[in-house]
Amino acid sequence: MLKSKTFVKKTRSGGVMKIVREHYLRDDIWCGSEVCTECKQESTALQRDPCMESNLCSYPHYVIPDTNVVLHQIDVLEDQVIRNVIILQTVLAEVRHRSAPIYKRLKDIVHEKEKNFYTFTNEHHRETFIEREPGESANDRNDRAIRVAAKWYSEHLKKSESDTDPLKVVLLTNDQGNKQKAEESGLLVYKCEEYIKSLIGNPELVDRLALSNDDKNDITSSKVLFPEHLPLSRIQAGLKNGTFLQGTFRASRDNYLEATVFVQGEGEDSTEVLIQGLQNLNRSVYQDVVAVQLLPRDQWVAPSSVVLQDEGAAKDDNEEEGEEEKELRVSAAEAARKPTGRVVGIIKRNWRPFCGMLNASIIKESTRHLFTPADRRIPRIRIETRQADALAGQRIMVAIDGWPKHSRYPNGHFVRTLGSAGDKETEQQVLLLEHDVPHQAFSQAVLSFLPTMPWEITPEVMVNREDLRSLTVCSVDPPGCTDIDDALHCRELDNGNLEVGVHIADVSHFIRPGNAMDKEAANRGTTVYLCGKRIDMVPELLSSNLCSLRSNVERLAFSCIWEINHEAEILKTRFTKSVIKSKASLTYAEAQMRIDDTTQTDDITKNLRGLNKLAKILKKHRILKGALTLSSLEVRFHIDSETHDPIDLQTKELMETNSMVEEFMLLANISVAQKIFDEFPDCAMLRKHPAPPPSNYDILLKAAKSKAVEIHTDSAKALADSLDVARVDGFPYFNTLLRILATRCMMQAVYFCSGMDSDFHHYGLASPIYTHFTSPIRRYADIIVHRLLAVAIAADKTYPDLMDKQKQSALSNNLNYRHKMSQYAQRASVAFHTQLFFKSRGILNEEGFVLFVRKNAIIVLIPKFGLEGTVFFDSKNKAAPTVVFDEEGPSLTVEQHIFHIFDRVIVTISLDASNIQHQKIRMSLIEPVIPGVSVSAPEVEPLTKKPRLDR
């Protein structure tokens, strides 16, 4: 059964080395077809009657794509129409070598049962293995191997004569030479485009075809617009001798002719290189890793503050470019100039499918159209489609295929449509995709790890677990919360002290390390809350049922129990896995009512009062230590139950009970952080909040000074104290505004692995150590912390990745990224709903405060809606008023009026829907009245009972 074949390989590692490897050839590799009677295979992937109707091949057939077809047309292969495909091992190996993301997608397709893809291990099959001939290149050998395998298949399938026509095999290749040779050896071979176009009844599929190299030539003129990219070898040489710099390309959001390249230096010294002008940008796309060359110092420029949007039609490729670029080169002050460079080559493309909309070409019959991505940092993409009419007004996804040097825009192809623009569902999809939030339904593999229902507590579960079902535990959460991950209890002990317990859902009991569900959760990182929608990190059965600590059901928990005296000093701390039975699930308001209502004396209420009393003391201690109380406005939409449109908007209210729950969560987090760090100093997952650099506070200091208030920023405590005393008579909202500003000065808190860092301090909470333990249903970091803690108290087993600080560190980076993205997505969702709200409400006049002053605008915060908007003083069609900006104040003088931070203004709010892709809230000034700038207050439409359905 084994045949041994030895071949010689040469690889380079410093010098030339001869590597000898064995290569066994087998005769027990089966063909994977249902028809085959010869092969003794157990399961078959390829169907008896493959139904892909094609004009070219009217007979039943299997398809064998070659490597380049897979690499370029993976979008097509992913389509449900394409089935019964044989993926050769040669192809798989080459794809793996060339592109990791495509390899992963290919593997996903192969695993999908309905797609009937079969991987044929041709390199180890006795009859299909070939040796590289002298003088033959590796690519040629692989092409030949593919042809030989295809040939073998067609012969093999012929042998297994069935009653119907023998099955045939069709080879797809885009390589002319390969195609010719295949035809010579009597194979059925087509170009991928030919074949896809011949498929009956799938016009949409044609659009998904990526443009291949030889098609590109006829798209654009042969005029070269861009300098050639340098080959990788020259780039590497340049990087080594320091003429080039490597960095991540970050396009500017406001100016399509400007970008920065972020060059990561040793340790802290990272620099940014400014790139200006189309030629210098040289076909880089946002997030690409590029090599840049610095320009001589006299050509350095300052970043322009002009807003430029690429709005030229597709035709006038480069007429007005010159002018716009000239406009950019406004001579800047010497000091403002920054290192400027040009892109000489691309080290790694970071293209992904982009969401956006189609700008249909003016010529009706044209099949080439421009696509405008939703993200302004991405250039417009030229795509080819025959369904422009159908796609107009739709949100679609497009992938970039390439950017030849003679084309103004990159070439791409259509991937799929998301739905009509402006539609709530579609817009939600867009913002999820644009923020890279994984939001697909959980796969079967993931769901297979869910416990079977009905679930109950078995004796095995009770091992290492304390029975706390008799305790009076209750949970306090926002209204409508279904994923309750924390519950509390408090009772008096015989010695007069209090016992307080925080019980957290034991998610790590259900999600075992390393399985598909765990991997999915680790990838998602966090649950994302959008307005009216929640994208779960773990399947719903767990998040809203088995792990949710609902009232009057028995649930598994991880408990942190303290013995505390009446001065809120912790005497003892212990952790245990437990079983609890919550006695009540309260909302913040309900809990508050119980505490305030002196007539109620039941257990739960007594519990709550005890907790509340302790929480107040704890909070006092914390603030004494210098914890910050910051402020940001959060809004809540009242959503119409039928249309799901927002009908009212209200800022979230904070109650005593909010802070009560928060206080104990903080306490639990800190206790757990200390415990896991003591046990695992190298691999504890902690959370830190670095102190912001002093320069961050500039804006806050200036703003406070304008109101004659002194703010100290030497330490968190100084800041907290000075914020507390900052008051201005007759301006009650001032303190909140100041806190909002202070929040903007802060750094992001991040997860990290204790073995990789030495600074653990949490600035905002003024705690020397901190972690997240209390929300394992919606944060993956908490699951890791649970596992660490479980190992620390010997309640669970460990596993290698948990103790590997490199892996922990990589994981925390992903969690930080997902966390950031989910916040952005959340904000975007709020913004979208705000727009919907104002669309239904029409024009409103509201009171607001100036939050920032910019060169040509003021940013106004409207407390009632928690809404921020910009009032511009130079609009396109009006004569600009005289505007003087004073950076020191900072203040802005418009005509005669001077705007300071915190000034009270009245603005009118309306929705600007002129650009359907980027609808925005428009604000204009009503008060103070400045002639020629402010507008007269428009009639506020009377509130209609029902929101108008004017979509």
Place this chain on the structure above:
Amino acid sequence: MAGLELLSDQGYRLDGRKATELRKFQARMGVFAQADGSAYLEQGNTKALAVVYGPHEVRGARSRIRHDRAVINCQYSMATFSTAERKRRPHGDRKSTEMSLHLKQTFEAAVMTQLYPRSQIDIYVKILQSDGGNYSVCVNAATLAVIDAGIPMRDYVCACTVGFVDETPLADLCYAEEGGGVSSLALALLPRGGQIALLQMDARLHQDHLEALMEAAMTACKGVSKVLDQVVRQHLQEASVPSAE
């Protein structure tokens, strides 16, 4: 770029074997006339030569003499041409010394040394070509040589390395697999009784997987013992035919 894929989704390894399959064995016994016993063994591309002298009188320091059993002296060396880059020192470096010690321990457990008090048995093993699993090939070759020398053993000593990839144990690792960041384990087994003569592992492995890995190693060793048994029987047949004439 991406490292080697040690085990494909279809269940094939780099060289086309399945997870539990051993490499191809080729062996000859009695290759040298001068020595008391000798054997040559190829396991895939790993080739080893083993030579046995003895039992004979203890040479050198008299203090090494044991009154109740024979002393086993092992020496392991690698030919300078055995690896892809020419070796500087064929023996005497730390690795070879360690390997010699391991071989000695293995054979002290297997050879019935109590039958030859006050004497010495020398086992010399040389790797001619190295492609992974050096230790186990040496043990297997030495077993054949000891049998060729007619020294009684409790059982064949069969050795095999196993590695752990994607939750699957791989038997009889080749060089590429050993180098691919696999935690590997070497086991020398007396297959009939299932006694372990030597177990060596110097990589990290989670203890949950140890059992599965040991199981796979045992099975692999039993496979090796079958092959060795065949080799011995065939050699005996060949050797006995001319003497019968």
